[in-house]
Amino acid sequence: MVSIWLGLLFISSSLIKSTWPQQPELSRKVVHIGAGFALPLAWFSHIPLSIALAAALLATALAAINHRWRLLPALEDVGRASIGTVAYGASITLLLGLFWPQRADLVCAAVLTMALGDGLAGLLGAHFPSRRWQLFGQTKSLLGTAVMAVVTLLVLLILLPQLPIYQLLAIAASATLLEQFSWGGIDNFSVPLLVAAMAHWLGS
Secondary structure, three states, X not given: OHHHHXXXXXXXXXXXXXXXXXXXXXXXXXXXXXXXXXXXXXXXXXXXXXHHHHHHHXXXXXXXXXXXXXXOHHHHOOOOOOXXXXXXXHHHHHHHHHHOOOXXXXXXXXXXXXXXXXXXXXXXXXXXXXXXXXXXXXXXXXXXXXXXXXXXXXXXXXXXXXXXXXXXXXXXXXXXXXXXXXXXHOHHHHHHHHHHHHHHHHHO
């Protein structure tokens, strides 16, 4: 099920890139958002750690190769230097190694925070007018930041309902703040790890 989903995702991203070549960020964000749903599918399918970890390691290695040689431009052509795709795979790999399958809910929450929160923030923030600012060479917007905060909180409410609301608010606020420091795509690594670490610590 997971492999079928990922296959459809990459086909869709290639079609989007060929249809809207003037918007290279769109195809990358589709992959960014869609890849996050591979984790809930793996959880639902009871994928064991050995298979999940091997798949994540392979995906990260392929992302690193693609970053170097641009074999799949739909994943990398964003007009700026970014290791975001590699960092994304690395964070998922590390989270799987630390928490899967005992805390699959935690892994899914951490990854979907980045997939949906950051992904939708990038799409909506770039296409609708709102106050903007530059931070470490990255353009941020009030709308995108608000989307990140709200979507992160919703993901946490759904997947980690056992935590008190004030703790979920603290995690969402911390993730939104950290996402501001996203030079080179490093937030794809730092934000999921922060969410998982805070949720694990607060819930223990």
